Amino acid sequence: MIFSRIIGKGAARPLLAAAALAGVFTMLPEQAHAEDFLTQGNANILWTLIAGILVMFMQAGFACVEAGFTRAKSAGNIIMKNFLDFGVGQITFFLFGFALMFGIDAGGGFIGGSGFALSNLGLDYDTLAGFDYTFWFFQSVFAATAATIVSGGIAERTKFSSYILISIVVTGLIYPISGHWAWGSLNGAESAGWLESMGFMDFAGSTVVHSCGGWLALAGAMVLGPRLGKYGPDGQANAIPGHNIPLGALGVFILWFGWFGFNAGSTTTADNTIGLIAMNTSLAAGAGVIGAMATSWIRYGKPDMSMTMNGALAGLVGITAGCYTVSPFGSIVIGLIAGLLVVLSIEFIDKVLKVDDPVGAVSVHGTCGAWGTIATGLFTVPGLNGGAGGLLYGGGIGQTITQIVGVAAVFVWAFGLGFIAFSIIKAIFGLRVSEQEEMAGLDIVEHGSESYAGFQIFRTE
Template identity: 55%
Template sequence: MTSRFLLAACVTFLLLLLPTIAAAEPQQTATAAAEAVQLNLNYVWTILAAALVFFMQAGFALLETGFTRAKNAVNIIMKNVMDASAGALVFFVVGFGVMFGSSWNGFIGTDGFFLTGIEEQPESWTYAFYFFQAVFAATAATIVSGAVAERIKFNGYLVFSIAITGLIYPVFGSWAWGGLFNGGGWLESLGFIDFAGSTVVHSVGGWAALAGALVMGPRVGKYAPDGTPRAIPGHSLPLAALGVFILWLGWFGFNAGSTTAGSTDIALIAMNTFLAAGAGAVLAMATTWVRSGTPDATMTLNGVLGGLVGITAGCASMTPGFAILTGGVAGMIVVFATDALEKIIDDPVGAVAVHGVCGAWGTLAAGVFAAGGFSVAQVGVQVVGIAAAFAWTFPVSYALFYSLDRVIGLRINGELEDKGLDLHEHDVRAYPEFIARSGVEGDGASAEAAASLRGGNRR
């Protein structure tokens, strides 16, 4: 009787357990399916964001072309094409490994060249992550293009573009972001906050641009004999404005894409990015309006970019109010920094003010307005990162520009500068039907240009 009772009890228990067992397998299957969907979404979002960042190259090309003269448009386009094209190859060969390879004491990657020897990540994710980071590297390089526009030889610029993509940018990137993929950098270990690259990308590009502008000297006619800066208007503000709108669009990939994951986090990042850019434009416009009596279009456009650069470091952690404050302050900084820098360098597009100075501000703001509240220690780490970026990028870039100038000569001479780099460097005009005031010789200042250069107008 007892055995029959036990047998009946066991059978009853099994019958009760069967639905649970049956339900477990579909639940496990559903969990695996959800994980696979999320993984695929991460890939799709990262590639889409990288494509948006790549499209920013078109924005930079239009912005720089519009802010400079028609006779140099082809040269600007060629530099931007090479920043992306040669940059992609150099970053594949060496830059990615320097930035994300196994770290040597937190200072530089030692493997991962040609994307080989990386065992910690799936091969397909290495490809996706490389694409995303390569377009960031191209962005850092092309910041320099605008600051040295209209007077640098194409071959010398190409050498520098390769150097910043393959070494200068990746080295600092390894300090701040190495742990995103493999290893870890010394700045990262301190808790440095730079989510999408206010300093890693933009200040690095800005400080390299400062070095280039100093070595190159100003364009002929930029300064009066007493040193007063003269305006040299660009040939198409509509082109520049279109470039800014393209950059604004691409920045959503730049910032929100830095999650490298299709998650709800991108909502706050996208909103902060949008708000900061708007605040930068409004405050830059208002500042010029108060100072000169008219709202300046060029400064307003650069105010958009200043706001975008400023929010890039803290876009993932700031509240919307602090994002607006960060972008608005960046917009004002653009105006005052551009005026101050114009006294010592000729920067046709304001690259140093927008990317270098606003990048430093944005990185500092990420610490001051951190989500966890104000911390002196965190602000100190941010200052260390800002200083480290300058201490590495500026002297190395200056030394390279200076060496190139001495070895191959970077500067176009006065008469050729007047004719334009399109004819001299590429034997073509961007606008074939365009006839300059003095015919095919340039924009009407050849004799004055040559005389000025002989007189030492190189500052």
């Protein structure tokens, strides 16, 4: 219809259309190549920008999951921390984190970028191209995601003022350094980190983003200690149910939706691989639902709602590393095992380690992120998008060992430095609210308002 309006009306249309097509097919090769290049470049910018926007919307998903899985009296505090992670986190990543993550390394690929300014990245505001802006935006929402994972693991008892410092440290230092190890060359081959140089594979961040955030959450929960009433005098773990499971379910669906940007957008190119990545991503999430639902059903006698929802997230986290190089069948296996693991991990951390993780952040992101990264070394299909072949496809054990090294390195870095950072903040500024404030709820004592004004909340502790 539009083409007809352009070329004319009536009997002249076929002749004019033929002339127009002839002009296209007689275009000089140089002209055609230039137009293809411009079209593909714009498509890459558009696809990566849309994917980044989808990842940004995941912040809403995290907020809903964390708020729904915790108590009503601190729901607003959870929302505030998610706003903080995206607001303060983006500014911090702009000023410091991006340079450390993608700068030219002065330490042989180990330490991080050599400076703290965009000019150190070879990016000058006078010469920035369209995709440079888009690439920064896409990476910034990943940094905010890593920080937000931490908030759920330390929910309901953390000082908001101290959490600001935590968010800054995560997005400005801890995440960018380990991110540089695995992804430094995304800004140029000379920026490659040491894990990347070893052949470490983590396409969209099972370890780089999710395990990093999960291990930080573990460190924070250990330094903080459990919520009041979580463990009895005999050490028995007491369940503290979330106040709004439907809100948590909405958050899981939002995260599932945004994950298509998280994984498929990591191509940063609008090419023919994004369909496979989206397919693998959704299949793994579905398998995670089944794995967690079945495991909880067997262990508890009924299919647990929160475990099943965490199973979907476990499958998504698990497939994030290998979504580009595994088959759809492999993604189902990875997601199914992730769903099983998340239930067992939540139980182990809660009942054996006695670490209070209100939303299961350590298990979903830390444990299942590690599993997904190692699974990439097992299930990578030879030749699929450059994959060398996993152990189960006859590729040998070398890649799996490299994956384990990467998982261990990020654990030592994120948990170790996170534990130190939390301990320093605790010693200098204080990390935890008082018992009276925790009992009253963080919405009132930290922010001066209620999330559910006009509703009477009955407390049992």
